[in-house]
Amino acid sequence: MLPTVVSDYFDRLDSKRIRPFVLQLDAGFRLQESWGDATALGLSPPAKGSDVREAWSFLVGLHLTQPDMLTNIDLGNGHIVTLHVLPETDNSFYLAITKASEQTEHYKERQQQANEARLLYQKQKKLVDRLVATTAELEIRRHEAEEAMRDKSQFLASMSHEFRTPLTSVIGYAEWLSNAVAENEPAQRQARAIVRAGQHMVSLVDNILEQARLEHTEAIVHEDHVDLRQLAEDMSAIMAPLAAEKGLAFAAFLDPQQLQPVVLDEMRVRQIMINLLGNAVKFTQEGFVQLTLSWTGEQLHVEIADSGPGIAEEDRSRIFSAFERLEGAHKRAGAGLGLHITLQLVKLLGGSIGLDSKPGEGSRFHIRLPAPLAVEEDIDPDSTTSGGRLLIAEDDPDIVQLMELFLTRAGYSLEFALNGREAIERVRDTQPDLVILDLNMPVMDGISAARKLRDSGHEGPIIALTGATLDEERIRAIEAGFDGFVAKPIRMPELIATVRTLIT
Amino acid sequence: MDVITRKICIIGDFAVGKTSTVARFVHNVFSDKYLTTVGVKIDTRKLTTTGGVEMKMVIWDIAGTDRFSAVEFSYLRGASGYLVVADGSRTHTLDVADRLVAEARERYGHVPQVYLLNKSDLEDEWEISDERRAKLQSSGEDVFITSAKTGRNVDEAMHALAEMLDR
Numbered sequence: 001m002l003p004t005v006v007s008d009y010f011d012r013l014d015s016k017r018i019r020p021f022v023l024q025l026d027a028g029f030r031l032q033e034s035w036g037d038a039t040a041l042g043l044s045p046p047a048k049g050s051d052v053r054e055a056w057s058f059l060v061g062l063h064l065t066q067p068d069m070l071t072n073i074d075l076g077n078g079h080i081v082t083l084h085v086l087p088e089t090d091n092s093f094y095l096a097i098t099k100a101s102e103q104t105e106h107y108k109e110r111q112q113q114a115n116e117a118r119l120l121y122q123k124q125k126k127l128v129d130r131l132v133a134t135t136a137e138l139e140i141r142r143h144e145a146e147e148a149m150r151d152k153s154q155f156l157a158s159m160s161h162e163f164r165t166p167l168t169s170v171i172g173y174a175e176w177l178s179n180a181v182a183e184n185e186p187a188q189r190q191a192r193a194i195v196r197a198g199q200h201m202v203s204l205v206d207n208i209l210e211q212a213r214l215e216h217t218e219a220i221v222h223e224d225h226v227d228l229r230q231l232a233e234d235m236s237a238i239m240a241p242l243a244a245e246k247g248l249a250f251a252a253f254l255d256p257q258q259l260q261p262v263v264l265d266e267m268r269v270r271q272i273m274i275n276l277l278g279n280a281v282k283f284t285q286e287g288f289v290q291l292t293l294s295w296t297g298e299q300l301h302v303e304i305a306d307s308g309p310g311i312a313e314e315d316r317s318r319i320f321s322a323f324e325r326l327e328g329a330h331k332r333a334g335a336g337l338g339l340h341i342t343l344q345l346v347k348l349l350g351g352s353i354g355l356d357s358k359p360g361e362g363s364r365f366h367i368r369l370p371a372p373l374a375v376e377e378d379i380d381p382d383s384t385t386s387g388g389r390l391l392i393a394e395d396d397p398d399i400v401q402l403m404e405l406f407l408t409r410a411g412y413s414l415e416f417a418l419n420g421r422e423a424i425e426r427v428r429d430t431q432p433d434l435v436i437l438d439l440n441m442p443v444m445d446g447i448s449a450a451r452k453l454r455d456s457g458h459e460g461p462i463i464a465l466t467g468a469t470l471d472e473e474r475i476r477a478i479e480a481g482f483d484g485f486v487a488k489p490i491r492m493p494e495l496i497a498t499v500r501t502l503i504t
Numbered sequence: 505m506d507v508i509t510r511k512i513c514i515i516g517d518f519a520v521g522k523t524s525t526v527a528r529f530v531h532n533v534f535s536d537k538y539l540t541t542v543g544v545k546i547d548t549r550k551l552t553t554t555g556g557v558e559m560k561m562v563i564w565d566i567a568g569t570d571r572f573s574a575v576e577f578s579y580l581r582g583a584s585g586y587l588v589v590a591d592g593s594r595t596h597t598l599d600v601a602d603r604l605v606a607e608a609r610e611r612y613g614h615v616p617q618v619y620l621l622n623k624s625d626l627e628d629e630w631e632i633s634d635e636r637r638a639k640l641q642s643s644g645e646d647v648f649i650t651s652a653k654t655g656r657n658v659d660e661a662m663h664a665l666a667e668m669l670d671r
């Protein structure tokens with residue numbers, strides 16, 4: 001018979017069928033009495049009077065003085081038990097040991113699954129966190145790379161700007177010279193050679209500038225009204241002498257049906273043609289280089305053919321796969337910056353480019369560019385000028401002189417200012433018909449000056465002379481109130497034409 | 505010769521390697537398979553302290569939890585020392601360890617303990633920073649970087665705790 005304390009306890013627990021092994025201990029854990037079968041729990045019963053903790057070390061640390069129940073104790077002997085502590089008096093304590101319930105197994109399975117799931121979740125979360133961190137890191141790196149690229153572009157842009165300004169003088173004076181020595185043919189040829197070389201240099205500088213702009217992705221397509229006949233003539237004027245120097249025949253053909261102006265980004269189309277024609281002349285040792293312009297279905301077709309060494313199949317696909325993924329193309333040697341930019345420009349203008357070539361049989365580039373017909377504005381560039389008073393603010397004395405030469409001959413009377421502030425004073429005093437402001441001047445730059453003039457109510461036309469052809473600068477200039485632009489190096493006919501459209 | 509018996513509890517979050525650490529210490533074995541502990545599992549091992557005392561450590565390997573309930577508190581009662589285990593590849597488990605220590609202390613007062621930052625073999629996965637560990641050490645805790653898998657520092661940690669209990 002179990003002691004009442006114990007049997008009452010199990011009655012209350014509602015576990016009547018449990019057959020516990022029960023010990024009665026004194027305060028020193030010495031065994032007084034025992035009930036039940038210890039071996040059923042894998043335990044050998046300790047001797048009466050001995051400290052049970054010596055045989056059963058799992059009882060070390062147990063407190064007998066207050067009731068307690070310790071569940072799910074794996075004894076390490078294959079048995080899982082529950083300990084029940086039942087104090088009776090100060091020196092009599094019952095300790096009941098029961099087998100753990102069968103539910104333990106189910107519980108264990110559930111906990112196993114839950115823990116495994118939590119562990120998996122934590123691992124996944126760690127991976128995701130890492131991915132997020134890596135992505136963020138990459139984003140920072142990309143940003144830095146972009147920043148560096150922008151710095152580089154900015155540097156290239158300002159460098160080419162530096163080149164353009166002196167080139168304006170070189171080309172302008174050479175042009176002047178070639179006119180002045182018209183009766184001396186050899187001298188005129190040499191002056192023309194200077195003009196061509198200068199223009200070639202400008203196109204090289206433009207390549208660099210264009211590259212900087214394309215990398216900067218600030219490229220804006222300009223819509224100019226382009227006279228294709230003029231374009232073909234200009235190309236001829238530039239390329240024919242270069243070809244002649246190498247003993248090559250150069251011919252430019254224009255489909256005679258198309259004599260109306262079309263809308264094109266003129267500077268970029270020129271750049272494309274100069275680059276491809278320049279390459280053709282460079283690589284062709286004998287024979288011909290030929291340019292054909294035709295226009296059908298709102299498209300300009302440009303064909304550039306040569307009798308050069310040709311391009312092997314693999315190089316051809318290399319060139320054009322670079323066209324598909326332009327990013328890496330400029331790193332490749334051989335193709336040259338010119339070809340790389342050409343491909344980018346064609347893409348920028350929404351065109352397509354193809355190449356037929358076989359080694360030994362020459363090459364033929366064909367380009368299609370969207371070019372809708374221009375709506376005529378009805379300006380006659382050859383009409384005699386009625387003249388007018390122009391104020392020119394430009395700090396470079398060479399360029400001032402050059403403009404003086406051309407503009408006075410065109411019938412204008414001129415006044416000059418050395419900076420923006422001076423220009424404003426002069427405008428106030430003399431009210432000129434048109435103002436030409438260099439954007440880049442000391443004391444007060446052209447943009448600030450134009451803004452001040454507009455703020456003070458000046459309504460006459462203002463033209464900007466800009467060395468950098470950055471679109472950004474153009475936009476700022478339009479906002480400041482300019483009516484027109486002329487890019488440096490200044491092509492005097494262009495300047496005169498611009499002046500004419502603004503004062504009649 | 506003196507033989508003293510001490511109850512030690514090993515506590516920490518789930519799956520930090522408590523059972524593995526005991527298995528390494530008592531049986532010198534390791535398994536990669538995770539078998540969660542339910543309730544508590546008791547194991548013993550004798551060792552000799554530097555003071556020449558032979559100590560029988562009765563180790564209570566308690567199921568991992570991030571918060572003690574009444575069940576765990578009854579397991580902890582009467583323990584002479586704690587082995588506090590965290591998983592070095594999961595920083596969070598060290599926060600859990602700190603909290604468990606605080607809870608146990610509130611209930612049973614100050615008990616000697618050592619910290620085990622386990623799974624040190626998982627170098628690529630290691631998360632707990634040196635600063636964090638240094639901070640723990642400078643607050644007076646004995647901290648061991650352990651691996652139940654390789655056995656690194658397991659005996660050292662156990663002996664360190666035994667030395668604290670040899671009084």
Ligand SMILES: Nc1nc2c(ncn2[C@@H]2O[C@H](COP(=O)(O)OP(=O)(O)OP(=O)(O)O)[C@@H](O)[C@H]2O)c(=O)[nH]1
Nearest residue numbers: 518519520521522523524536538541568623652653
């Ligand atoms: N790599 C490595 N894995 C370990 C180490 N210690 C334990 N593990 C693994 O971690 C998992 C959990 O180990 P356990 O020892 O069962 O962890 P526990 O703390 O007893 O877990 P609970 O009983 O659920 O609280 C198992 O898969 C072990 O193999 C270690 O030092 N290194």
Ligand SMILES: [Mg+2]
Nearest residue numbers: 522523540541
């Ligand atoms: Mg375990």
